[in-house]
Amino acid sequence: MRAKSRAIQDEEEIELDMTPMLDVVFILLIFFIVTAVFVKRPGVDIEKPLISEDDERNPSVLVAVMPNDQVWIDKTSYTVQNIQPVLQSLKDQNPELEIVLQGDQEAKIGTVLEVQEVITSLQIPVFVNTEPQ
Template sequence: MKRKKHTSADDDAQIDMTPMLDIVFIMLIFFIVTTTFDNSKGLSANRPPENQNTSEPSKALSIRIDADGTIHMIGRIVDIRRVVANTQTFLAENNTTSAAIQAHEDAEHGVVVDVMDQIKQAGIESVSVLVKKGS
């Protein structure tokens, strides 16, 4: 009678990795499906409707701010404290709801923000800011 050779315990003891891999893949699929992405970062653009027909273009208030902080408005140099009064004068003469600020890239941001605030105090809600590259 032949005797069977006993194999060592290390050869027979192996861990089956298949169930663990199944669980990992199921968890991965679960997290991919339930993840939501937030796209609210950045500025939102308010665009006019595409089918908007205007028979008469409105004249927008145009303001230019130079690199040294000089404010040009309605063809003349204006002090920062007189922006509200000049804007109200412009609104009395023109029917408009928008203003455009063309600021030099080296102009101080505080001056631009102050001008925007004063324009909104005068009654214009739609303010656009353009940056002019220095030359």
């Protein structure tokens, strides 16, 4: 009789410890937060030129060129001469950086090409974004 009551008592005290599972969940959550890549928006709306075909990209950074020769990166305005250190720091943060260059319809093509040359001189892949026709 004594052995029987001890077996019943042992069965009632058995519980599943959830602490290791919670540790694993939190570690996975931290991993996905740290490895996530966030897109930096230029901070200004532009009118894109029209073309017949549009390739969809998922860039790390969008760079916008405005008609007044301003270059917008991450909601901050720069001149063409000042963007190289900004882009270099973004590349240092994310070695797999891809940039989509957006030129306003009224922007000077020379300015857009200067920005593209700065980006390619840093060996960053750059794609020009346009509106489909």
